[in-house]
Amino acid sequence: MMNPEDFYYPSKEVVEYATVKSYDDLYQSSIENRERFWEEEARQLEWYKPWDKVLDNSNHPFYKWFVGGKTNIVHNALDRHLKTANKNKLALIWEGEPGDVRTFSYHALNREVCEFANILKAMGVRKGDIVTIYMPQIPEQIIAMLACAKIGAAHSVVYGGFSHEALAERINAAKSRVVITADGGFRRGKPTKLKSIVNKAMEMSPTMEVCITVKRTGEDVYMENDRDYWYHDLKSLPISGHKCATEEMDAEDMLFLLYTSGSTGKPKGLVHTHGGYSVYTSATHRMVFDVKPEDRWWCAADPGWITGHSYMVYGPLINGSTIFMYEGAPNHPYPDRWWRMIDKYGISILYTSPTAIRGLMRFGESWVKRHDISSLRLLGSVGEPINPEAWKWYHETIGDGKCPIMDTWWQTETGGFVITPLPITPLKPGSATKPFFGHEVGIVDENGKDVAPNEVGALVIKNPWPGMARTIMGDDDRYYETYWKRFDDKKYYHAGDSAKKDEDDYYWIIGRSDDVIKVSGYRLGTAEIESAVVSHPAVAEAAAIALPHELKGNSIHVYAILREGREPGKELEREILDHVAKAMGPIAKPEEVVFVDSLPKTRSGKIMRRVLKARALGEDEGDLSTLDD
Numbered sequence: 001m002m003n004p005e006d007f008y009y010p011s012k013e014v015v016e017y018a019t020v021k022s023y024d025d026l027y028q029s030s031i032e033n034r035e036r037f038w039e040e041e042a043r044q045l046e047w048y049k050p051w052d053k054v055l056d057n058s059n060h061p062f063y064k065w066f067v068g069g070k071t072n073i074v075h076n077a078l079d080r081h082l083k084t085a086n087k088n089k090l091a092l093i094w095e096g097e098p099g100d101v102r103t104f105s106y107h108a109l110n111r112e113v114c115e116f117a118n119i120l121k122a123m124g125v126r127k128g129d130i131v132t133i134y135m136p137q138i139p140e141q142i143i144a145m146l147a148c149a150k151i152g153a154a155h156s157v158v159y160g161g162f163s164h165e166a167l168a169e170r171i172n173a174a175k176s177r178v179v180i181t182a183d184g185g186f187r188r189g190k191p192t193k194l195k196s197i198v199n200k201a202m203e204m205s206p207t208m209e210v211c212i213t214v215k216r217t218g219e220d221v222y223m224e225n226d227r228d229y230w231y232h233d234l235k236s237l238p239i240s241g242h243k244c245a246t247e248e249m250d251a252e253d254m255l256f257l258l259y260t261s262g263s264t265g266k267p268k269g270l271v272h273t274h275g276g277y278s279v280y281t282s283a284t285h286r287m288v289f290d291v292k293p294e295d296r297w298w299c300a301a302d303p304g305w306i307t308g309h310s311y312m313v314y315g316p317l318i319n320g321s322t323i324f325m326y327e328g329a330p331n332h333p334y335p336d337r338w339w340r341m342i343d344k345y346g347i348s349i350l351y352t353s354p355t356a357i358r359g360l361m362r363f364g365e366s367w368v369k370r371h372d373i374s375s376l377r378l379l380g381s382v383g384e385p386i387n388p389e390a391w392k393w394y395h396e397t398i399g400d401g402k403c404p405i406m407d408t409w410w411q412t413e414t415g416g417f418v419i420t421p422l423p424i425t426p427l428k429p430g431s432a433t434k435p436f437f438g439h440e441v442g443i444v445d446e447n448g449k450d451v452a453p454n455e456v457g458a459l460v461i462k463n464p465w466p467g468m469a470r471t472i473m474g475d476d477d478r479y480y481e482t483y484w485k486r487f488d489d490k491k492y493y494h495a496g497d498s499a500k501k502d503e504d505d506y507y508w509i510i511g512r513s514d515d516v517i518k519v520s521g522y523r524l525g526t527a528e529i530e531s532a533v534v535s536h537p538a539v540a541e542a543a544a545i546a547l548p549h550e551l552k553g554n555s556i557h558v559y560a561i562l563r564e565g566r567e568p569g570k571e572l573e574r575e576i577l578d579h580v581a582k583a584m585g586p587i588a589k590p591e592e593v594v595f596v597d598s599l600p601k602t603r604s605g606k607i608m609r610r611v612l613k614a615r616a617l618g619e620d621e622g623d624l625s626t627l628d629d
C-alpha cells in the first residue's frame with residue numbers, strides 16, 4: 001500500500017540516536033496491556049506511596065488512575081532532581097524582550113519556589129484552594145505555578161491576553177481568594193498593563209482578598225492597602241524562607257484548573273490531577289521529543305494555555321530538561337529574534353504552532369540565514385493543522401532538511417499528545433501520523449461506526465489514559481454531555497474535531513466540527529464571541545463563524561442584526577470590533593462585521609452557522625431542509 005514517495009524518512013543519524021527504535025511492537029503491546037504500559041511509565045517517577053490499582057474504570061466516564069498512590073508533581077519536577085547531578089543543571093533560561101537574561105539551576109529554581117510557597121502559606125493559601133495566576137511570560141509565572149502545586153493548592157492560570165471581564169468570570173467560577181500578577185510585561189517594546197486589568201477584575205470578584213504583584217516593567221500601578229502586596233516586599237519579610245516541605249497529595253487530587261472554550265455558553269474549567277498528569281506529560285514528552293540530558297528545550301507557547309502547562313513547565317521539568325522561555329514578540333526588534341536566541345542558547349528542540357511558523361515565514365529566509373541554528377535536531381508543531389507549505393519551510397529552512405517535525409494532535413482535555421509521530425516515524429506533511437502508545441483512536445460516523453479510509457468523520461478516542469481531564473469543575477453532567485454522551489454505548493471520548501485516516505493509517509485533522517474557532521491556535525467559542533457582540537447596545541442578534549486566514553489559520557467573521565433605529569456603517573463596525581476586543585481580549589477581535597436583516601435558523605431557533613460559512617466561501621449550502629425561512 002505504502003507509496004515511498006509520499007513520505008519524509010528520518011535520516012540514519014536520527015534513527016540511531018532515537019531512544020524508541022520501533023513503533024509497531026511497542027504500540028501493539030501498549031494497547032493489549034494498557035495498564036501494564038502505564039504502570040511501567042509510572043514506575044519511572046517517585047511516589048510517596050505506590051498505587052493500589054492502576055485504573056479504576058468502575059464509574060465511566062469518571063476514570064481514576066494510580067488509585068491510592070501518593071505523590072506531588074513538584075516532588076518529581078524539582079525535589080527529586082536535587083538528589084542527583086541535575087541539582088546544578090540549568091532548569092530555566094529566560095530572556096526578556098528588552099534582552100535581559102535570567103537563569104535558574106534546579107537548585108535555584110527550587111529555592112525560588114519554596115520562597116513563593118511560604119509566602120502563599122502566609123497569605124492563608126491552603127491545600128485545596130484555587131489560586132488564579134494572570135502573568136506575563138516571566139520566570140515568576142512558572143515559579144508561582146510550582147509554588148501552588150507544592151503546597152497542594154490548585155492553580156488556575158488565565159492567559160495574560162484576556163480582558164478584565166474574562167478574568168473576573170474565571171476568578172469567580174474558581175472562587176479564588178488570591179490572584180498572582182505582575183505590573184506588566186514587555187511586548188513589542190511596550191509595557192503591557194496587567195495590574196490595572198486585575199484591579200478592574202477584582203472589583204467584579206467578591207471572593208478576592210489578596211493580590212500579589214511581581215514588579216517587571218516598573219510602571220506606576222494602583223495598589224490598595226491590605227489587598228495589594230508587592231512580591232519583592234513579601235520576599236524580604238521573615239515569612240519567606242528557602243525551605244518548604246512539599247505537600248503529600250493523593251494521585252487524584254486536583255493539580256490545576258484550566259478554562260477553555262466550548263461550543264456553548266461559559267468557558268469550561270477542566271480539572272487535571274497530580275498523579276496521572278505527571279505520568280502522562282513526562283512520558284509523552286520524553287518519548288515523542290526523545291529528550292536527552294544535553295538537550296535545550298524550547299516550547300514557544302504561553303503558559304496560559306495547556307501547551308505551556310504540559311510541555312513548557314511540567315513534562316520537561318519532570319524529565320530534568322533545560323527549558324528556555326522568552327517573554328516577548330517573535331519579531332522584536334527584528335524578525336530574526338527567534339533564530340538569534342536559538343543560536344545564542346544552543347536550543348536543540350523547538351516546539352511551536354503553525355501560526356507562529358507562518359508569521360515568521362513571511363519575513364523570508366534571509367533573517368534565518370544570519371544565524372547558526374544547526375543546534376536544532378527536532379521540531380514540533382501544535383494547535384491546528386499545519387499546511388504543507390509551512391511544513392516544508394519549517395523542515396527545510398529551519399530544520400535544514402534534517403530535523404523531523406513532530407506534529408502533535410491533542411487538546412486541553414487530553415492533557416498531552418494523543419496522535420503524534422516519534423522521531424523515527426516516516427512523515428507526511430500535514431498529518432499528525434499515528435496514535436501514541438496506549439491509545440486507540442478512530443474516525444466514526446454518527447452511529448459510532450468506523451468509516452472507510454479517506455472518509456471524513458468524527459475523531460474519537462476509544463480508551464481512557466492517565467492524562468485525561470477528570471471533569472469540568474463543578475459540573476460532572478456537562479463533562480459527560482460534552483465529551484462522552486455522543487457515543488455512550490461504546491464509551492468513546494468525542495474530541496469535537498473532524499478528521500480522516502488514509503490508506504497508510506495516517507491521521508489527518510481537518511478542524512473543529514463544533515462551534516469552537518481556532519484563531520492563531522487560540523481556542524475561542526462562537527457563543528462567547530456572539531454574546532460579546534450582542535452586549536453592544538446597537539446589536540440585536542449576532543452569529544460568528546470562522547473563515548480561512550493565511551496567517552491565523554482562521555479568522556472570525558460576524559453577522560449582526562441591528563436594533564431598531566440603528567444604521568449600519570463603517571464607524572459602527574469599528575465600534576463593535578473594538579467592543580469585542582475589549583470584552584474578551586484582543587485575540588477575539590473579529591475581522592469584520594457584516595450587517596444583515598436576518599440570520600439562517602432552524603425551526604427550533606438555532607443559528608445555522610454552516611449556511612453562513614458556505615455562503616461566504618461560495619460553496620454548496622448543503623441540506624437546507626431544517627432551515628426555517
Ligand code: WTA
Nearest residue numbers: 382383384385407408409410411412509523
Ligand atoms: C486543534 C491545544 C491539527 C484541534 C493543544 C483540537 C490540532 C484543538 C493539532 C485543541 C494538530 C491541536 N493538528 N489540529 N497537531 N493540535 N489541534 O485545547 O482542533 O487549545 O481539538 O489544545 O486544537 O485546542 P486546545
